[in-house]
Amino acid sequence: MRPQKVLDIEILKGLTKVFRSKGYEGASLKELSEATGLKKASLYHRFPNGKQEMADAVLNHLDEWVSNNVFQSLLDDDIEPQIRLKKGLEKIRTLYNDGKETCIFRALSMQTGVELFEEQIKNGMNEWLSTFREIGTAFQLNHKEAEQKALQVLIEIQGSLIVTKGLGDISIFENALKNIEQNYINQ
Template sequence: MRPKKIEDKKLILNLMSVLRKKGYEGSSLNQLAQAANLNKASLYHRFPGGKKEITDAVLDFAEEWVKEHIYNLLSDSSIPPKDRLREALKIISEDLYDHGHEMCLLRALSMDAGQGLFGNKIKGSMTTWIDAFTLLGLDFDYSKEEAAEKAVEVLVHIQGGLVVSESLGSVAPFKAVLEAIEKLYLKD
């Protein structure tokens, strides 16, 4: 068996970069193959289902990453809630969105045909985020209803901050949103 030209995780991250920027409809197989550093035949060999299978694999990877790095952290009651919040916001900023320079994969795939094809996975990922931040809110002693409202507000803030940052060509709005999220959870 020939060795793979590119490691699986690196392959998925490269494919994700195209989908984040272009969405499902805007991404061509040529762009995906180029990002993967593979020819189209090799890409089809890895993903016989084409662009849909590629996108499914990227979404599955992203969901597992969020569970591992965000959900598990925010639900770990052995760590004080304030510390979990700050660490999660740091991971979101640095690792997930490159300080506001990267767009959200879920947002990019929610447009055009993406919502129809991947709506259940997108909803599932959003629910994972909401569940994680709801658990955190409960540990901050908010009621279940308040915690759930704050969790949805977190998603709205993050998405809005990324869109405004992209539109203005400045990461300042995204950074401000992260600070606002921290204040949202901390009681006076």
């Protein structure tokens, strides 16, 4: 068997970049092929079910990254909540390249994508809510307060990414992360 010329992680990075910037409908096979460094035939060999399987792979890859980095940092009971929160927010900065990257949930929830990936997006958002609810309880919030704060975090992150992109000002995303930190620490 010949060794693969393009590593799987590089393929996923290329696919992620295209789906984040173009969405599901807007991502052409030509762009996906170019971004991965694979010819269309090789891309279909790796993803026989086409573009939907590629987007599924991207969602799974990012879900794993978020779980292993963001959520693991936020849920580490061996570290005090303030440090966990700082680490988690730093991983969120990395995930969104300091606010320069679009959230994959947003990118795949447009047009046809919302029907295809609705369950994955809903599950992913529920994981974010659950994790921030847990950090809220670590900050001694009651269940209702932790729930409300978790929802506000999700809204702030998603909203700031959209406004950052729309205005071309990454300080909006950075300020949102600072506000999230302050809202937990100064509650």
